[in-house]
Each structure stands twice: as C-alpha cells, then as structure tokens.
Amino acid sequence: MPANRELAEQKEIFAAYLKKKKLKITRQRQVILDSFLKTEGHLSTEELYNQVRQKDRTIGYATVSRTMKALTDSGLAREIDLGDSRSRFEPLYKRPHHHHIICVECPKTIEFLSPELEQLQEQVVSHYRFRPVRHHFQVFGICEDCQKHRPARHEDFDSDLVFARDALRIALQTEKNGVNFYQSLAKAATDPRGRNAFLEMAAEEEKHLRELEGEWEALVKRNKRVLKAPVFLHFDYNELNRLFPSPEELQKRHVEQLSLEEALHLALSMEQGAHRFFKRYAEKFNDTRGKAIFQKFAEEELEHCELIQKECDRLLGPSNPPLQH
Numbered sequence: 001m002p003a004n005r006e007l008a009e010q011k012e013i014f015a016a017y018l019k020k021k022k023l024k025i026t027r028q029r030q031v032i033l034d035s036f037l038k039t040e041g042h043l044s045t046e047e048l049y050n051q052v053r054q055k056d057r058t059i060g061y062a063t064v065s066r067t068m069k070a071l072t073d074s075g076l077a078r079e080i081d082l083g084d085s086r087s088r089f090e091p092l093y094k095r096p097h098h099h100h101i102i103c104v105e106c107p108k109t110i111e112f113l114s115p116e117l118e119q120l121q122e123q124v125v126s127h128y129r130f131r132p133v134r135h136h137f138q139v140f141g142i143c144e145d146c147q148k149h150r151p152a153r154h155e156d157f158d159s160d161l162v163f164a165r166d167a168l169r170i171a172l173q174t175e176k177n178g179v180n181f182y183q184s185l186a187k188a189a190t191d192p193r194g195r196n197a198f199l200e201m202a203a204e205e206e207k208h209l210r211e212l213e214g215e216w217e218a219l220v221k222r223n224k225r226v227l228k229a230p231v232f233l234h235f236d237y238n239e240l241n242r243l244f245p246s247p248e249e250l251q252k253r254h255v256e257q258l259s260l261e262e263a264l265h266l267a268l269s270m271e272q273g274a275h276r277f278f279k280r281y282a283e284k285f286n287d288t289r290g291k292a293i294f295q296k297f298a299e300e301e302l303e304h305c306e307l308i309q310k311e312c313d314r315l316l317g318p319s320n321p322p323l324q325h
C-alpha cells in the first residue's frame with residue numbers, strides 16, 4: 001500500500017485535474033479514488049464497482065466508469081488489456097514501468113521489468129526513426145499451477161515495493177562482491193601499504209553492506225508479504241562479476257604479481273565502473289523507490305572512487321590519472 005504522503009499527493013493531482021475540467025469533487029468520486037488507490041493489481045471496472053458499493057450503495061456503475069476515465073486522463077491510472085475483454089486499470093503514479101505475463105486459465109498475472117528488453121525495443125524503434133510515446137508488452141500463457149492442475153494461488157503486490165526489494169538485493173550483492181574483492185586484493189598484496197589500503201576499503205564496503213542490510217530488514221519488517229512476490233526486476237547478475245571480479249577470477253589474473261600501483265589502479269577502475277554502471281542503470285527508470293535506491297548506491301560508489309583516488313595520491317604521488325565519471 002502506498003505511503004500516506006503519496007496518497008495525499010495523488011488526491012491533490014486528481015483535485016487539480018477536476019478543477020481544470022470544471023468538475024466537482026463529489027463524495028462518490030472520493031470513495032472511488034480511495035478504493036482504487038488502496039488496491040494493488042489490475043482492477044476491472046466491475047471489481048472496483050463491487051468494492052465501492054460496499055461503502056456507498058448510491059454509487060452507480062456509470063459513475064465508476066467515468067471516474068476511471070478521469071483518473072486515466074489525469075495520469076494517475078492506466079488502462080490495460082489483459083485479454084479478458086474487460087476494462088482494467090492499474091495505478092501509475094510513481095509506479096515502475098513494467099510488463100505482464102498473463103495466465104489464460106486463471107487470474108494470475110506476473111509483472112516484470114527487464115532493462116535488456118527496454119534497450120532492445122529502444123534500438124529497434126530508433127532504427128525506424130520513431131519517437132516512442134508508450135509501449136506495452138504482454139505475454140499470454142499457462143501458469144505453473146494451471147499446467148500442473150493445482151489450484152491457482154494468486155496475490156497482487158505493490159510493484160514499487162517489489163522493485164525496491166529487487167534493487168536492494170542487487171545493491172547488497174554488489175557490496176558483498178566489493179568486500180570479497182578488497183579482501184582478496186589485501187591477501188595478495190606484498191606491499192604492507194597496499195594491504196592496509198585494501199583492508200580499509202574492505203571495511204568501508206562492509207560498513208555500506210551493514211547499512212544496506214539495515215534497509216533490507218526495515219523494508220521486509222514493514223511488508224512481510226513482499227518476500228513472496230515473484231522477481232520483478234530481471235537483472236543480469238553476470239554484470240556484477242564484471243564489475244568486481246570474484247576471488248577465483250582474481251587468482252586467474254595473478255593478482256599477487258601486481259605492483260602496488262597496478263593493484264590500486266585496478267581497484268580504481270572497478271569502482272569507477274561500478275559508479276558509472278549504477279548511475280546509468282538508475283537513469284533508465286522512472287521516478288520510483290527502486291530508482292532512488294540505485295541513485296543512492298551510485299553515489300556511494302562514487303565515495304569509494306574518491307577514497308581509492310586519495311590512496312593513490314598518498315601512496316603513489318599526485319601524478320596519477322585524475323578521477324573520471
């Protein structure tokens with residue numbers, strides 16, 4: 001469920017829209033708006049109508065239908081076609097862009113986001129010199145439960161929350177890779193100055209790791225159900241291994257033979273790569289909690305760059321290549 005502040009922001013947007021259209025904010029419209037904003041998933045007009053009737057018997061189907069049209073026009077909702085020939089709507093405000101996998105035999109739908117898929121369609125669209133306005137991607141199929149003739153279980157989740165969960169998972173894994181990376185560099189270092197510098201960096205990564213773990217616990221504690229939601233953000237975890245090579249990979253690269261200068265430069269280029277990667281990654285998303293997590297994480301990686309740069313200046317003299325981002 002969205003936070004109270006977001007609820008209030010959406011009500012303001014709707015009020016401003018109604019005012020512009022010279023429409024009144026009736027009690028009935030308020031009830032419909034409240035019901036819609038507090039429900040997750042993809043509500044049909046019928047489902048919403050049944051919900052609001054429990055609160056106010058005077059609300060008619062046509063009012064629900066018209067209000068949903070107004071909500072769509074005001075940018076707070078979007079109409080989606082899940083192939084069941086019903087008008088369905090989902091909240092749009094600060095929700096991550098996503099696509100649907102829809103079971104044709106039961107009401108199950110999965111929402112997902114894949115940056116690779118987004119990139120591919122951008123390439124194709126720009127090949128034809130189109131300026132994209134919007135796109136939908138729906139896959140119809142038979143879910144696992146239906147294939148096995150099991151009773152279908154279905155729950156709707158708040159996509160923004162699940163996106164935040166997946167963003168935190170990726171950030172946590174990156175920090176863990178970072179800790180391992182510096183510990184391996186420290187272990188391999190023959191120069192005690194290098195060993196100390198890398199141990200300090202490992203401690204720094206560890207500190208960030210603890211902070212992220214704290215954020216993770218807070219998120220899960222507030223929303224226990226969020227762990228049950230299917231993966232929303234499909235991320236290529238091999239990317240992380242390119243950012244921070246694993247201890248095995250470092251061994252293959254004979255990291256123990258690196259000079260102090262080479263080892264520091266390796267660390268610097270890894271941190272710069274991580275910062276650039278997460279900065280660009282965050283830019284791909286619309287305004288959501290998941291985006292904010294990646295942005296903050298990119299800033300932390302920048303702090304690591306600066307720390308390593310300082311170590312380079314201190315141990316090797318200031319003649320080194322300057323920091324680039």
Ligand SMILES: [Zn+2]
Binds near residue numbers: 152
């Ligand atoms: Zn199914």
Ligand SMILES: [Zn+2]
Binds near residue numbers: 041042100
């Ligand atoms: Zn959806």
Ligand SMILES: [Zn+2]
Binds near residue numbers: 097098118135137
């Ligand atoms: Zn898309």
